[in-house]
Amino acid sequence: MCKSLVIVESPVKAKTINQYLGDKYIVKSSIGHVRDLLNNQSKKRKKTKSSFLEHHEKKLLIQQMGIDPYKNWNVEYHILPGKEKIINELKNIANKVDRIYLATDLDREGEAIAWHLKEVIGGDSSKFIRVVFNEITQHSIEKAFQNTGQINMNRVYAQQARRFMDRIVGYMISPLLWKKICRGLSAGRVQSVAVRIVVEREDEIKNFISKEYWKLNISFNLFEKKNIIMEVTHYKNKILILNNEKEVNLIIEKLKNQSFFITDIKDKILYRKPPAPFITSTLQQASSLHLGFSVKKTMFLAQKLYEEGYITYMRTDSCFLSDYAIKKVRNYIKNYYGINFLPKTSNIYLNKQNSQEAHEAIRPTNIEITDINQNKMNPDAIKLYKLIWNQFIACQMKPEKYKSIIIKVILDKFKLQTSGNIILFEGWTKVLKKQKLTKYQFSEFKIGNALVIEKFLPTQMFTKPSPRFNEASLVRELEKKGIGRPSTYANIITKIKDKGYLKVEKNKFYATKIGAILIAQLKKCFTDLVDYNFTARMEKKLDQISDNKISWKNVLDMFFKNFLKQFEQAKKPLENGGMANNITILTDINCANCNKKMGIKTAITGVFLSCSGYNLKSTERCKYTINLIALNDFNLTKKNNITKNELKRKCEKCNSVMDDYLINENLKIYICSNSPICTIYYIEQGKFKSSFNLSKTLCCEKCENNMLLKIGKFGKFFMCVNKECKNTRKILPNGEISQPKLEPIPFPDILCSKSNAWFVLREGISGVFFAAHTFPKSRETRSPFVEELAQFKHLLPKKLHYLADAPKIDEKGNKAIICFDKLNKKQYVASKKEGKFTGWSAFFIKNKWLISNK
Known part of the structure; x- marks a missing residue:
């Protein structure tokens, strides 16, 4: 019998599926996409002169985009570099089989990959069969192969429509931004909206004025040295609002000689329903909150768990659970937790509106x-699996049952109260979280109990602005506004972090100045592009395309018509309603190099002072610059607990809050946050202390020249003044300077196994490793064995000698290798047997190696 070909995206997925399908099937992987739109790299860019006519520019742009919106959306796809060998192999196998099963993922992206595979393989179209499964298990795969179908072209059209719109926005707006604002900028149909969310939150925080308020609690003594704390909540049947300490003291005077009795105790039985099973966004949020994982890391680990067959498909916005899964989990709850934790019928969760997938x-x-087992998956993946497992078990358990109790004291015109909960039945919380029990035994309190004042507990508080977004809360906000889909959240977050429009400090997003300028100009010139409602409506239209309710080309035509109108207007000069240029604001500060005036400039690297002589002819050009350090980059001393908002100056022209920067320890500059539209600035002289020495220099360990402080796209760093050296040292979040980079150390006696090269020891973000000396010709890498470092200890710098002194073997004689703990950023050693970790490891603690056996 002739075999059938099954094509999936991932080699791991192919390996797992192959275990279930047997000898009748050949399972191969495409390793992701095999074809994409043309891009700048795939087709050489023709040189153009400024005098070229507009239709020539249009033709060049269409060539670069690979799509032609003027000719019914004709498209030119190309084979991705490096995929030729894979495609040839698939073609050869396809010619020898009767059936070709396209088993790519079940979302739109997977559908598109299946279609592209069919197109590049070619041949008899009747041989191609679409098969999808939500999980990689024997049960699911057998069921899927009994219910095959054809490629859903409507879903492919929806994916193409999204891809075409994103390509148009990126390829057409980016050159305009380079010309008008600064080089390196780009815009994205969805990414720009995400940046806008953060920028607007930044503006809200910047302009927020904190207000003082007070709370007044009273600690009472009860019988047998029992005490209870109650809050003064009402006065004259109105909520008590205390604005300052004087008002608090007046209330205390009125209450301190009064007699207090419990006048009312109310209790109510309440139920807390279990949470829904995870969808993509809630998994990302829970993973960030409980495990500290980034959105990108969460999706990477979830992908691995899915491909190994441990979880169902991880890109979904559906809360639906199959009858098969519910039956299994209900039996598990009954057997392991007891019948008391099992509801009479299964818990059903409704999908949110416009849920894309079924x-x-x-x-x-x-x-x-x-x-x-840790030998099968890494520890972080195991943690994520446990999080998913707990959520699934909990979602099908009974609600938590608790008693809510409110105790009140009504005295004259005042009302005091306290409250608490008593857990009566754990329900789903037995699995998912630990409940904090109330510290009071409310059963001991009775109406009429006398209360004696022990002490007053006034608390000064200040109103706070909305918190900054982290990755999880930004995903939640995108989902709330209907922007993006499960398959796009991780990509959106990754792109806006990498572009320099936002910076991340302590897992919180801060908008950069260039990000604020970008959004201001996009809001002015491309209203649809950054409009929340427009973006959400477009997501709904993509869903309608997928459901064959509207034509994908009609959607693209309407989008392009409106976009082109805004684009042509934005190209015009500012005085004609076009996009404003990111001008340089000249200051009174003279250049230390040529004595010309310095100007305030904003680029992707930040805000800085640049000599106005930079625009002169190359022979006369002055490239002198001064870094400006944003005050919130350093922990400047705050006087008398005055909040930062109260220290902010306002612009005399537009009344906007001014951003403050340090030029050096003696000069501070205030720049209107509405710059460069508003050109107002102030310079202040004084002594400004910071947690970092702004004039600090380092000696370059490579060439012994000075290293100066610089500000880059990803933060502060030191750079060698010797342009040929190019050595840099990072400044870590705690203000410390990173250790010098390890220079590659040759180990000519340790040979590679896949080529004639030998290894060099290198240092990367995951510690030290061996790499072929002929890189990039040979990309072979591996972890060093401890015995190898010990043998050539004389080649190592002193900082690595401790690794050479580590245990060389475990107690069973297995060799120890060098590993890296990403969480603690430390090297350790572990042993392997037949390519799998044994559970034995050793850690360098307090200058000695300690062995651990798990």
Whole structure:
């Protein structure tokens, strides 16, 4: 019997599926996409002169985009570099089989990959069969191969429509931004909206005026040395608002000689329903909150768990659970937690409006697997699996039952109260979280109990602005506004972090100045592009395309017509209603190099002072610059607990809050936050202390020249003044300067296994590793064995000698290798047997190696 070909995206997925399908099938991987639109790299860019006519520019742009919106959206795809060998292999196998199963992922992206595979392989179209499964298990795969279908072209059209719109926005707006604002900028149809969310939150925080208020609690003594704390909540049947300490003291005077009795005790039985099973966005949020994982890391680990067959598909916005899964989990709850924790019928969760996919929520494929062996998955993936497992179990358990109790004291015109909860039945919280019990035994309190004042507990407080977004809360905001879909959240977050429009400090997003300028100009010139409602409506239209309710080309035509109108207007000069240029604001500060005036400039690297002589002819050009350090980059001393908002100056022209920067320890500059539209600035002289020495220099360990402080796209760093050296040292978040980079150390006696090269020892973000000396010709890498470092200890710098002194073997004679703990950023050693970790490891603690056996 002739075999059938099954094509998936991932080699890991192919390996897992192959275990279930047997010898009748050949399972191969495409390793992701095989084809994409033309881009700048795939087709050489023709040189153009400024005098070229507009239709020539239009033709060049269409060539670069690979799509032609003027000719019914003709498209030119190309094979991705490096995929030729894979495609040839698939073609050869396809010619020898009767059936070709396209088993790519079940979202739109997977559907598009299946279509591209069909197109590049070619041949008899009747041989191609579409098969999808929500989980990689025997049960699911057998069911999927019994219910095959054809490629859903409407879903492919929806994916193409999204891709075409994103390509148009990126390729047409980016050159305009380079010309009008600064080089390196780009805009994205969805990414720009995400940046706008952060920029507007930044403006809200910057302009927020904190207000003082007070709370007044009273600690009472009860019988047998029992005490209870109650809050003064009402006065004359109105909520008590205390604005300052004087008002607090007046209330205390009125209450201090009064007699207090408990006048009312109310209790109510309440139920807290279990949470829904995870969808993509809620998994990302929970992973960030409980595990500290980034959105990108969460999706990477979830992908691995899915491909290994441990969880269902991880890109979903559906809370649906199959009857098969519910039956399994209900039996598990009954057997392991008891009938008391099992509801009479299964818990049903409704999908949010416009839920895109019809597949299941994220859940374990086998509820009996409570923990994964560390030899099969890394520890972080295991933690994520446990989070998913707990959520799935909890979502099908009974509600938590508790008693809510409110105790009141009514005295004259005042009302005091306290409240608490008593857990009566744990329900789903037995699995998902630990409940904090109330510290009071409310059963001991009775109406009429006398209360004696022990002490007054006034608390000064200040109103706070909305918190800054982190990755998880930004995803939640995007979901709330209907922007993006499960398959795009991680990509959106990654792109806006990498572009320099935002910076991340302590896991919080801060908008940069260039990000604020970009959004201000996009809001002015491309209203649809950064409009929340427009972006959400476009997501709905993509869903309608997928459901065959509207034509994908009609959607693209309407989008391009409106976009082109705004684009042509934006190209015009400012005086004609076009996009404003990012001008340089001249100051009274003279250049230390040529004595010309310095100007305030904003680029992707930040705000800085640049000599006005930079625009002169190359022979006369002055490239002198001064870094400006934003005050919130350093922990400047605050006087008398005055909040930063109260220290902010306002612009005399537009009344906007001014941004403040340090030029050096003696000069501070205030720049209107509405710059460069508003050109107002102030310079202040004085002594400004910071947690970092702004004039500090380092000696370059490579060439012994000075290293000066610089501000880059990703923060502060030191750079060698010797242009040929190019050595840099990072400034870490705690203000410390990073250690010098390890220069590659040759180990000519340790040979590579895949080529004639030998290894060099290098240092990367994951510690030290061996790499072929002929890189990039040979990309072979591996972890060093401890015995190898010990043998050539004389080649190592002193800072690595401790690794050479580590245990060389474990107690069973398995060799120890060098590993890296990403969480603690430290090297350790572990042993392997037949390519799998044994559980033995050793850690360098207090200058000695300690062995651990798990």
